Every structure is written in structure tokens, then in C-alpha cells.
Amino acid sequence: MTVQTLRMPRTGFGRGHVQAVAGCYFVASFAALGLPPYLTEILPELGDHGARWAGVLYIVPTVFGALGAPLWGRLADRFGRKRLLLRAQLGLAVSFLLAGWADSLATFTVALVLQGILGGTFAASNGYLGAALEGPALSRALTLMQGSARAALVVAPIVVGSLSGWLSPHRQYALLAVLPLTAALLLAALPEPEPVEQRETKRETAGDTPPVVSLRTLYALEFAFVFSTVISFPYLIALVDDRLPGTSPALSGVLFALPHLVYLVAALAVHAAFRSRPRAGIALGFACIALGLAGHGVADSLTTLIAVRLLLGAGLTLGLVCLSVLAADCARGRAPGGMFGTLEFFSKAGAVAAGVAAAAGSARFGPAAPVLIGGAAAAVTVVAAALPSLFPTLHHRTRRSR
Structure with a gap:
């Protein structure tokens, strides 16, 4: 078996699947990337009239996401990457709903903590792709994933700002929870990548x-x-x-x-x-x-x-x-x-x-x-x-x- 053969996508996993994963990450990232710039408008509704906690709360999901990412990654290798990717999307939906319904600063903070702990859609998506692809096919897929992140970073704040005339950024958290839910439904139709043990055996036999x-x-x-x-x-x-x-x-x-x-x-x-x-x-x-x-x-x-x-x-x-x-x-x-x-x-x-x-x-x-x-x-x-x-x-x- 040649190295080139190893680097091709796995059977049943093609460009359309990669685009689906990237698209699902894009729509699920809207609230996570589009709403934090509006914390100075959200916090006064929750009692922090000077938005003094905006800087701290801005990084709360990042901190807890960093702490949880290695654990979720290991669990994905053990119990299945698709299953843990679905968990990440559903975790985002739950945290967004809680943030949108929060009526106090404490509850809103808990929602952001849960967003960090239960989210991690980028790492979960990359882990899923990493189990299905190798070599140039994987690096191209990761490049596309970064493109989804950049596009969401550009588009999401504009969309949130445009919607603010009809719905406050605070309540938009609950509305945008439908996006990771939709992503989870779409991802449920994707195949589960082959076990990592088979990939390790192939590498050993190839002398890569x-x-x-x-x-x-x-x-x-x-x-x-x-x-x-x-x-x-x-x-x-x-x-x-x-x-x-x-x-x-x-x-x-x-x-x-x-x-x-x-x-x-x-x-x-x-x-x-x-x-x-x-x-x-x-x-x-x-x-x-x-x-x-x-x-x-x-x-x-x-x-x-x-x-x-x-x-x-x-x-x-x-x-x-x-x-x-x-x-x-x-x-x-x-x-x-x-x-x-x-x-x-x-x-x-x-x-x-x-x-x-x-x-x-x-x-x-x-x-x-x-x-x-x-x-x-x-x-x-x-x-x-x-x-x-x-x-x-x-x-x-x-x-x-x-």
C-alpha cells in the first residue's frame, strides 16, 4: 500500500462531508463569536450597569473551553468522534438557551462557563476530520475549518447588530441556540470515522x-x-x-x-x-x-x-x-x-x-x-x-x- 493511498479520504467520506462539518461549525459559531462584542449592552440588563465585568466574562468561555478540550478529545477517541461532536453542538445549544433566559448576572455567568465546558465544537470537528482524513486531504479540510471560523468572525457581529433593532443581544442567545441544534441534526447523518487502531496499523505497515x-x-x-x-x-x-x-x-x-x-x-x-x-x-x-x-x-x-x-x-x-x-x-x-x-x-x-x-x-x-x-x-x-x-x-x- 502506498503513502498516497493512505492520504486519500476514507471510504464513504468525501468533500461533501468535509463541507458539511465546516458549514455546521460556521452556523454554530454565530452566537459564540457574534454576541461577546455586545457584552457592554447585555450586562446592564442583568444589573451590571457599568458593564464592569465585560472584560472578565469575555474570556470565561475561552478559559473553561481550554480546560475541557483535552478531556473531551480523549473521550472522543474512546467513545467515538461523531458522538462527541454531537455532544459539543448540543452543549452549545443548552448554554445559549440558558444565557438567553438568564435574568441575573450569576445565571448568565454560569451559562458562559457551561458554554466553555460543554462546547468545544472546533476541536471536536477537527478531531472528527482527523479520524476520517490524512495528509493533504486533512490539512485542506483544516484550512477550510479555519475559513469557517474567519467567516463567522466577520459575518456574525454584523448580523447580531442588524437584529438588535428587533431583539436585544441578550435574548438573541436563546434565538441563536437553534443554530447548533440544526447543526447537530445535520451532523447526525454523517458517518462515524474508522477506529484509530486501524489507522495506526496502516501507518506501521506503510513505513511512513x-x-x-x-x-x-x-x-x-x-x-x-x-x-x-x-x-x-x-x-x-x-x-x-x-x-x-x-x-x-x-x-x-x-x-x-x-x-x-x-x-x-x-x-x-x-x-x-x-x-x-x-x-x-x-x-x-x-x-x-x-x-x-x-x-x-x-x-x-x-x-x-x-x-x-x-x-x-x-x-x-x-x-x-x-x-x-x-x-x-x-x-x-x-x-x-x-x-x-x-x-x-x-x-x-x-x-x-x-x-x-x-x-x-x-x-x-x-x-x-x-x-x-x-x-x-x-x-x-x-x-x-x-x-x-x-x-x-x-x-x-x-x-x-x-
Whole structure:
């Protein structure tokens, strides 16, 4: 059996199934990604008139999602990836309903905690795909999943804002609970991937090459990437207002969305160009992120802001795509639920660390501090990746004899 045969989708699992999983993640992410920006409007309805808890509650689902992801991943490997993916969608629906019906700050907080613990649809979806696909087919599917996340991040806040004239963002939690319920019904028709034991046997008989990077290196790169990119999100609007006073909210929103739009446009082309050389792509991605974020610190016109946002988008696209390629490579022969669950832990840990650093830096040094901290973190990662003593598996790969 050839390596190419191993990397093809499993019997009965094709492109339509991948698109269904990505589509279900997109619709289920609407409330999770679209409503948190409106916490400052939601909390006064629950007694927090100054919305003092908005910053803390913003990261509550992320914190508890990080804590639960590895456990849910291991349970998926033991009891079935499809079953645990359905659990994640239904868990989101329950938490959204509770959040929409909450009449106190305490109940709303419990709902956000449950969203983190019971959710985890991204890790569950990746674990499901990791059990069904290998190699380029898996990395392409993971790239598509990231595209779903970027699309939801762009579209969901706009939809929520448009609905706010008829229904408050608070009550929209209950309305949008229908989306993960619908996703669960659609996912129920998908097949269960084959047991991991069969995949391990196939890899042993194929004599496949070792992964490009170790799991430890993959987790470190994931943490660094999420930290350096997410840190610029919370205070970008404040930075735009500081540099370009009088900027309309619509234009600020477009500037915020630009890097994600770059991903949606260019991700598949980048995947085709870098799927065979992800190490070069990840290094180039971190370099673009470092330069782009540093440019945010000195940009003083709309033209320069657009330019540095596009440069950040190039880095975001290169990083996400090449991390997907590296993750697909590491998933060969491993239990995918546990691996992707742990990867999600490091991703969410990077987001939490970024939020804390952004808040502290902005309070101490102003709205430009988060982008400069993120740029410095990306630059340090580029340097670290260039030093074999720090990331040896980025520089050495044992090749099998042909």
C-alpha cells in the first residue's frame, strides 16, 4: 500500500462531508463569536450597569473551553468522534438557551462557563476530520475549518447588530441556540470515522516518514501564533480612533475584518503553495505578523493602516494554513481527538494570555501597546525558529530510504 493511498479520504467520506462539518461549525459559531462584542449592552440588563465585568466574562468561555478540550478529545477517541461532536453542538445549544433566559448576572455567568465546558465544537470537528482524513486531504479540510471560523468572525457581529433593532443581544442567545441544534441534526447523518487502531496499523505497515515537527513544537507554535495575533483584537478600534479621530464605526469594522477577509480570499491558494514546505510558510507568516503589528504602532493615515492590516492578513493566512499542514502531519498514526483537544488547549491558552497582556499593556502604555507586544512576540518566535537548539525538529527531519 502506498503513502498516497493512505492520504486519500476514507471510504464513504468525501468533500461533501468535509463541507458539511465546516458549514455546521460556521452556523454554530454565530452566537459564540457574534454576541461577546455586545457584552457592554447585555450586562446592564442583568444589573451590571457599568458593564464592569465585560472584560472578565469575555474570556470565561475561552478559559473553561481550554480546560475541557483535552478531556473531551480523549473521550472522543474512546467513545467515538461523531458522538462527541454531537455532544459539543448540543452543549452549545443548552448554554445559549440558558444565557438567553438568564435574568441575573450569576445565571448568565454560569451559562458562559457551561458554554466553555460543554462546547468545544472546533476541536471536536477537527478531531472528527482527523479520524476520517490524512495528509493533504486533512490539512485542506483544516484550512477550510479555519475559513469557517474567519467567516463567522466577520459575518456574525454584523448580523447580531442588524437584529438588535428587533431583539436585544441578550435574548438573541436563546434565538441563536437553534443554530447548533440544526447543526447537530445535520451532523447526525454523517458517518462515524474508522477506529484509530486501524489507522495506526496502516501507518506501521506503510513505513511512513516521521512528522515535520514534534507535538511539543506544534503546541508552542500554536500558542505563540494565537498570542501574537489575538492580542491586537480587543483594542484595535481604540487604536483606530486614536490615530484617525472621527473614523466611522463602519470603517473601523472594515479595518478589523481585513486580515480575516485576506484569509478567506487567499487560504486555498496558500495551502497549494506551502503544503509541501510548511516550515518556510510558518516562518514567513510570523515575520509578516511581526512587521504588520509593528506597522500598526506607527501608522498615522488610513492608507498605512490598510497596508499594515493587509500585511497582518498575509501573516495570519500563512500561519493558519501552515499550522493546519503541520497539525495534519502530526495527526498521522495518532488518536486525533486527544491531539486536537490538546492543541485547542494551547490555542485558547494563547488567547487568554493575549487578552490579559492586551488589557495590562493598554492600561499602562496606551492603545498601541497590544500591537507592539504582539509584534515582539512574533519576532521572538521567528528568531527561535531559526535556532536549532530551541526548535530542533524545525531543522531536522529523518527521511526514509526510498
